[in-house]
Amino acid sequence: MFIQFKNAIRILLIFIFSTASIFSDDSIDKKNIEESIDKYFATWSNADMEGYESCFHPNAMIHFERNGDVRSENLSTFIEGQKNAHQYAMEKMKEVPLSKKIQLDKNAAQVIVRWKLTTNSREQYGYDYFTLIKYKKKWKIIYLIFNND
Numbered sequence: 001m002f003i004q005f006k007n008a009i010r011i012l013l014i015f016i017f018s019t020a021s022i023f024s025d026d027s028i029d030k031k032n033i034e035e036s037i038d039k040y041f042a043t044w045s046n047a048d049m050e051g052y053e054s055c056f057h058p059n060a061m062i063h064f065e066r067n068g069d070v071r072s073e074n075l076s077t078f079i080e081g082q083k084n085a086h087q088y089a090m091e092k093m094k095e096v097p098l099s100k101k102i103q104l105d106k107n108a109a110q111v112i113v114r115w116k117l118t119t120n121s122r123e124q125y126g127y128d129y130f131t132l133i134k135y136k137k138k139w140k141i142i143y144l145i146f147n148n149d
Contacts, residue, residue, distance in 0.1 A: 029139075036138075049086075056141045057133060059074075062078040098115060100113050108133050109133075129144070130143070
């Protein structure tokens with residue numbers, strides 16, 4: 001009886017430790033993704049375009065709506081536009097995530113972020129739709145769609 005109990009405990013412990021690693025890997029990835037998204041907003045708000053660019057995969061594509069047209073840009077064109085936006089802005093801009101919804105697979109994730117952009121004189125809201133992939137063991141944005149309300 002004691003041997004059966006001991007074997008049952010051993011099997012239970014193996015099950016607990018094996019499933020715990022599955023859940024902890026997922027929660028570690030979600031934490032890393034959330035940190036990547038937070039870095040995206042913080043570096044942009046601080047006009048740190050090198051840090052901001054490091055959030056993206058080198059082959060990233062960005063799509064956005066402007067005046068009824070959908071525009072597409074590669075990463076270098078997009079970053080240049082963001083540099084200009086900060087350089088020529090009359091007021092300091094700050095964008096923060098208000099909510100995040102993360103859907104995760106092994107090496108890819110989708111994140112929907114509700115954001116708020118503020119300056120001294122205005123507030124603007126919108127959504128970012130991110131697709132991230134694991135690239136060199138880090139989560140990088142490969143695809144971004146954004147729009148304003």
